[in-house]
Every structure is written in structure tokens, then in C-alpha cells.
Amino acid sequence: MTGYLLRRTALLIPVALLVTVISFGIMHLAPGTPTDAASFNPKVSLEARQRMAALYGLDKPLRVQYAAWLGRIARFDFGRSFVDDRPVTEKIIERLPVTLVINIASLLLIFLIAVPLGVRSAAQPGGAFDRWTTLLVFLGYSTPSFWLALLCMAFFGVQLRWLPVSGLHSLDADGFGLLHQWLDMAWHLLLPIGIAAFVSLAGLSRYMRSSMIGVLRQDYIRTARAKGLPEHRVLYQHALRNGLLPLITILGLSLPDLIGGSVIAETIFSLPGMGRLFYDAVMARDYPVIMALVTIGALLTMLGNLLADAAYAVADPRIRVGGRE
């Protein structure tokens, strides 16, 4: 077990280094030097530009600059934002909660819907329920999520006035009690969470279905049925445990999509999260923030995959005993 995880971790070191090379390389894609780009932005003061040039040692060769940057990010120092001169780490930390809340809530929602859908479809592949969910899954796969978000905003927000369409709080939220403020926030996050969940829902229910179909063919399921267990116990107690296993890996793999979904959802609904921060940084050419978010996003994904591997090894002894990848 430990050996397996150590090997997985060792493989991540070159990947992490490559990630930093790519993040660093992006900064040098733009024509001219990063300070040129920043000088187009009237918000960047001359003082900030000079500090920036000094900070990144832009007169030095690229590999020296890269080594210096790598040394700083190893200590979680991502520099200061070109736009408002605040430490990048601070800006990211204050944006993190919104993104985390949306992603965790939408993941829960996805599981609550996708798992039963997949199990029911797998119980009778080709049956009426399966055919209808397959149709819905294909429609879900093919729907542009931002378009759906716009239509929901127009319908539930503007037309029916049931839900707020942007931001995190009502205008008069300052006067509310604590509980009221929380409810107000949940109210504002309802649509974004629903849309974020929609993005991965189709795929996950499909995985759940095929995983369950594989499990239901096994001998122990036939045994369970043969001894006369009711079908829902066979499905939800015997088969589901094994059927959920592959979802651990899928979950780890879907992290970049979740982050990507945040960019879209937070931009549409004007929410102050990490995705919106990235979009604003790209538009303002705020290099330190862009480089930091690309690096952190990739490292989080790698960590997520490692945790998924570890969880899988805990849940499935075949992995750790066999030592297979």
C-alpha cells in the first residue's frame, strides 16, 4: 500500500515541474515583455511596473528568471497582483470559499442524482427507464451549459422573479440576521450550483450505469438473487458497493472540469470566486495571478488524483496487493 502510493507520488514530481514550466511559459507567449503588456493597463502605476521588472529580473536570462520564480512559489509566494498590488495568495484565499461551496454542493447534488439514475438504468438495460435516461443523458451532454444558465436566468430570474440572477447577497443583506444572511446566500447560489451540477451529471450517471451493468453480471449477484433477496437489496446493498468503486477515479479526473465549470458559472452569475478571479486576471493581463492560478489549479488536480488513487487502493485490495497501476 505505502509502496504503491510512494510510486504514484514519485511520478507526480516531474509532472509538477512541467506544470510550472508551462505556467511560466504562458507569461512569455505574449509579444513583448510582461511589463509592456501591463503598461497598456492604466491601472498599473509606474512604480508597480518598476517593481515588477525588478521582481521578475526581466533583464536576466529566462532560465534564471524561471529558477527564481520556482524558488518563490516553493515558499507559496506568488508575488503581487499587477492590478491592485495585493499579494496574490491573499487574493486567492479570499476567493476560495465561494468556489469550494459551489463545487462541493454541486458534487453532492451530482451524486444524489447520478447514482440512483445509473443504478435504475442498469437494473434493466434497454428498458423504458433506461431508454428515457439515455435520451436525457445525450441531451445533457450536448447542451451548452452557459446557454442553459442564460435561459434559466431569463426564465426563473427575470420572467418569474423566483431566483436572483447575480451576486452573492441581496442589496439589503447587511441588515439581516446571521441565519437570514446564510439563507440569502444559499438562495443566490441555487442556480449556479444547479448549473455546475448539470455539467457533469450526464457523464457521471453514464459511468454509474456501465459500472453497475458490469457488476450485475457477476456471480455473487446471481447468488444474491438466487437466495431470494428483494431486488432493491441486491441493487443497493450488494451491487452498489462495487459499482461505486470506479466513480472514485472518475471523481479525481473530473476536478479540472469542475474548476473550468467555475470559470463559466462565476462569470455568468457574477460570483466572487476563483474562476471569476482567473477570468478578470486574463482580461487585465495580471500575470502573477494567472501563473499562480494555473499552477495551483494543476497541483490541486494532481492532489485530487493522488487522493482518488489512495481511496481506490483502500477500497479495493486488488490494487494494493497486485501493485498494478
Add this chain to the structure above:
Amino acid sequence: MRGFSRASQAGAMILLVLAVIAIAAPWIAPHDPLRTHLPDALLGPSAAYPLGTDQLGRDVLSRLIYGARISLSIGFIAVGIAIAVGVAVGGLAGFAGGWADAVLMRLVDTMLSIPTIFLLLAIIAFIGPGIYVIMAVIGLTSWMGVARLVRAEVLSLKEREYVLAARAIGASSWRVLTRHVLPNAMAPVIVSATLGVGGAILTESVLSYLGLGVQPPMPSWGNILNEGRVALGVAWWLTVSPGVCILITVLAFNLLGEGIRERFRG
């Protein structure tokens, strides 16, 4: 089309119709997609303008017809690039093995761990959003799945007897790879290419929505939608119709891809 499900046949038919529409755009579009005519701005669907007009009085139907050209070309070319890179990387890694394999697969891992939307937005914002830039960047950020598929296929194929036989009669490595191994590794690639075209069209529409896609006045389904959202309250047809176009097209590619997958499985 024997052996294909009815759903995937429907997908193929839709794509055929779309391809004809895209190719014949100049002859079937009722108006010039770029002609602005302010007195007719934001008209609802009517006989003269079947799908209404936008803020500048341009005919939405004509813009959608021309948009099909742009959106489909972006889908096909981006996927072409992704397939070329993926087959090259996966084929080399699987066939050469050893160090080349280790290095290339770490590159794949790296590209997979960076959230694609971050790369897309950053690169396009820095280089500037031209249509060729968009094709290239979507292609260069979506080849990793193909590389993994091809590598896995090549690994299993290169030990087959007919490959060993080809080697035994003295065929060069290049010939063995390109003539004997890769052609037999193509089945999963075709499936993922078909699904990939739909994915690339969706990606272009997201980029357009964020203002980094195909730039106006050139119409793509994504930027028609983006221009329409400002007027969502007064002119819903501007937002609904391009979204429906994207939905139908991506659905058709997904149905066809799934059909081909089932067909290969036999």
C-alpha cells in the same frame, strides 16, 4: 448503414444536412449575414426574417447558416490537429517504450492536470483571438485522450504475431508502425474524433461567450449567442436559436460517435 442504431443514423442524417447547409450557405441564406439595417433591428420572427433580426438589424437565420460554416470548420480542424498530435505522441510512446514513453506520458499527465479552460483563456487572450488561433489552441489542448488511447492500442498490437512477422521479414520500424500497427489502432480514435468535434464546437461557443472566440462581425454560433444575451429580455430568439443549433449539432455528433463505438464492438 447496417448495424448502426436508428439514433446514430439520425445523427448522421442531421450532420449531412448541416454539411450541405454550410457548403451551400451563399445560395440558401435569404440575406447577407453582415448587412446591417438599423430600422429593422430586433424584429421578431416574420416572413422576411424567419428567425428575426439582431441589434444591428442583421438577419439571424442567415447569420446562423454562415455560422454553421465557421463552427463546423472549427470543430473539424481542431479535432484534426488533436488527432494528429495524439496519434503521433501515443504511437511513438507505445512503440518506442522506455524513456520516450516515460517522458511523453508525463507530458500527457501534465496537460491533463492543468484545467483546459485556464490554458485556453490565457493563451488566446495573449496571442489574440483569431479563428486559426482558436482552432489551433482547441486542438493543442485536447489531444491527450487520443494519445492515451493510441498508446494502449499500440502496446497490445505490437506483440501480435503479424507484427512480429513483419519485423522478421525485415520491415523497418517506421514501416511496421505506420503500415501495420497504427491502422489497426484507429477504431477507438475514430470514435473519439467524432465525439471530439461536438466537444470542440461546445468549447468554441464557451470561448465566444467569454469574448475570446471568433470575433464579430464574422458569425459563429457562439458569438451570435453572446451578442444576443444582452437583449435576452426583449429578443429571446437571439439567444435561443444559436443555442438550439449548437445543441442539435453536438447531439448529432454524440449520437453518431456512440453508434460507431457500438458498431466496432460488434
